[in-house]
Amino acid sequence: MNLIFRSFLLEAGAELLKAVRAPEFIIPTLGMPVAFYSLFGIMISRGVDGAAYLLATYGVFAVMGPAIFGFGISVANERDKGWHALKRAAPSRGASYIAAKVCSTLLFSSISVACIYSVAGFAGGVALHTHVWASLMAVHLLATFPFILIGLSIGFLCNSNAAVAISNVIFLMFSALGGLWIPIHVFPSAMQGFAHILPTFHLSEIALSVSGAPGERDLSYHVFIVSLMTALLLAITALAWTRQRNK
16 A cells, blocks of 8 residues: 555656646646636626626636646657556556546646636625535536546547647637537527537536526536536546557
């Protein structure tokens, strides 16, 4: 057990050091969600109701970037450079490698979400009960895991060049068409129907329900769909992991 924990600590330390040495990753990942929320949630909406509504959706947006890019591009780069082959030859555990990346992602996701909460509270005038803030934070951090699985699948199945392109396409599609930037009720009916097959839509609906935003929402339905999607993504990730290990 001590060896497993030590392996995890070494991997986690390496992940954090790698992130600190890559400001080109940290600054956009942490800064873009705050900038977008400040623009659309505070300056354009010009109201506490709009700021409170978009707080829930932009929180999902904030955790998606570190997960998809942190795993998809990072894992693909490490595969191309031969790090995975070296780790398989070394006495290093795969679980420690994944767990360290998950912890690093959760750390940066927490910072990104906390920045949006700060802007919402101080600049947007959003006032929620303490338990609502805590519940919303829990929902946003749990929302990270489906995107981690998407990122891992991309990283295991694609080379670094393809991973960059695919990660960007998925990130933009999930954000724009999943209702994170603009509520889907302003979309045409066909686009509204498409949003229902995206995890971002269901995760944002869960966050809106927890935050107490107005509207009729079937929370159990959205939780069920997200759980089903996560199980499917877990199976895809496991197959991708097995495929790249057998190469």
